[in-house]
Amino acid sequence: MNRGPERVAASAACAGAKADKLKAAVAAVNHQSLTRLTTALGRSGGRLLRLALEVAYPPTCVLCGAPGWGELDLCQGCLADLPGLAPSCGHCARPLAQGMPDGAICGQCQHRPPPYDRCLACFRYQGLVRKLMGDFKFRQRLALARLFGQLLAETARWESESCLPEQLVPVPLHPSRLRQRGYNQSLEVARVLGRALGVDVESQLVERVIATPPQLGLAREARLVNVRDAFRLRHPVTAGHLAIIDDVVTTGATVGELARLLKAAGARRVDVWAIARTG
Ligand SMILES: [Zn+2]
Numbered sequence: 001m002n003r004g005p006e007r008v009a010a011s012a013a014c015a016g017a018k019a020d021k022l023k024a025a026v027a028a029v030n031h032q033s034l035t036r037l038t039t040a041l042g043r044s045g046g047r048l049l050r051l052a053l054e055v056a057y058p059p060t061c062v063l064c065g066a067p068g069w070g071e072l073d074l075c076q077g078c079l080a081d082l083p084g085l086a087p088s089c090g091h092c093a094r095p096l097a098q099g100m101p102d103g104a105i106c107g108q109c110q111h112r113p114p115p116y117d118r119c120l121a122c123f124r125y126q127g128l129v130r131k132l133m134g135d136f137k138f139r140q141r142l143a144l145a146r147l148f149g150q151l152l153a154e155t156a157r158w159e160s161e162s163c164l165p166e167q168l169v170p171v172p173l174h175p176s177r178l179r180q181r182g183y184n185q186s187l188e189v190a191r192v193l194g195r196a197l198g199v200d201v202e203s204q205l206v207e208r209v210i211a212t213p214p215q216l217g218l219a220r221e222a223r224l225v226n227v228r229d230a231f232r233l234r235h236p237v238t239a240g241h242l243a244i245i246d247d248v249v250t251t252g253a254t255v256g257e258l259a260r261l262l263k264a265a266g267a268r269r270v271d272v273w274a275i276a277r278t279g
């Protein structure tokens, strides 16, 4: 790790050129959610640059091996290929039908609002995003935590800069699943995210006391039953505003159960931040 003064000065000098490059790229990309993300990257290029100085490996595209775009482990072309989420619900982040305004509240949330306050996600869970998340979660490709943490940090800055949470709470794995996998993918992302945003990661606040079977493939009602009472607090909640960190939000049953627990323990606001959201 080298953070000598010359390298820091060099990073400041490149920030202007970087912003121009990013702005030009934003103009070339005709996709709403990607435009939001890339504009956010332009605004905070300096911060991402500092983040990159903290790690020993140069940014390299995880999909094609080309040099990364800015400090991301993705090149500009591959980033443009990833499935965006907009337009999506302003409460649960579920994709809305094309033509709906981004941020409108979906019928399901109007009818039965979820227990969390707001869900943010970077991408739609399909195609290349689905493949990368499978590599990260099931095939030990742990280096992807850096990319996912960076992307989620930029999305969160862009969407909620004036209202960042006091603590990040990664969804815990049951000890038996943790032993099997060797790592908790949500915690790995939360660590990168916490460093990038300057927000504490609270990985010991909740534990998973029931080893629930995987949620994928279950119907909504079955998922709700599946996760009921799955979590337990290990100590009192001290923060008023928390963000739950998850890799993929599907029906929202797991993060909903966790949000309910945190709110019952006194949290005023509980958001959910995820890499991807299913439709
Ligand atoms: Zn690439």
Ligand SMILES: [Zn+2]
Pocket: 089, 090, 091, 092, 093, 094, 105, 106, 107, 108, 109, 110
């Ligand atoms: Zn909704």
